[in-house]
Amino acid sequence: MPCLFLAMLAAEAQGQARASKQQSVQAGQQVFVQRCMQCHSVNADQGVLLGPSLWSEMSRSPHKKTTAQIRVILRDGKGKMPPWKDILAKDDVDNLLAYVRTL
Numbered sequence: 001m002p003c004l005f006l007a008m009l010a011a012e013a014q015g016q017a018r019a020s021k022q023q024s025v026q027a028g029q030q031v032f033v034q035r036c037m038q039c040h041s042v043n044a045d046q047g048v049l050l051g052p053s054l055w056s057e058m059s060r061s062p063h064k065k066t067t068a069q070i071r072v073i074l075r076d077g078k079g080k081m082p083p084w085k086d087i088l089a090k091d092d093v094d095n096l097l098a099y100v101r102t103l
């Protein structure tokens with residue numbers, strides 16, 4: 001039964017990947033609420049606050065900005081947005097990106 005065994009292992013690994021992605025999205029949402037929400041809305045109704053609505057930015061298909069471009073904006077800041085490089089740990093940024101990609 002080697003095939004069945006491998007299939008079970010693969011299913012297990014997939015389940016774990018899904019669980020950790022879910023955790024990352026949740027952690028990212030918490031950081032977002034603390035640090036980003038005062039300037040960026042994440043739903044259709046709120047529109048533009050101090051910064052652009054990330055809902056309307058992120059929900060576009062194809063994506064307007066790549067994940068790499070967003071990383072640079074977060075690191076260095078842009079316009080009225082402060083740079084986050086001294087404030088956010090790499091994990092925070094990874095989690096934030098996972099979260100904004102769900103918008």
Ligand code: HEC
Nearest residue numbers: 035036039050051052057065070073078079080081084096
């Ligand atoms: C003080 C208000 C403020 C805070 C806090 C803030 N931002 Fe911004 N953000 C802005 C402004 C203003 C812009 C537009 C900059 C420009 O294009 O000149 C922006 C731009 C962006 C963009 C680029 C959007 C695009 O497509 O052009 C992303 C992504 C982003 N912010 C994410 C975040 C995240 C994630 C956080 C939390 C860590 C955050 N911002 C916190 C004000 C803020």
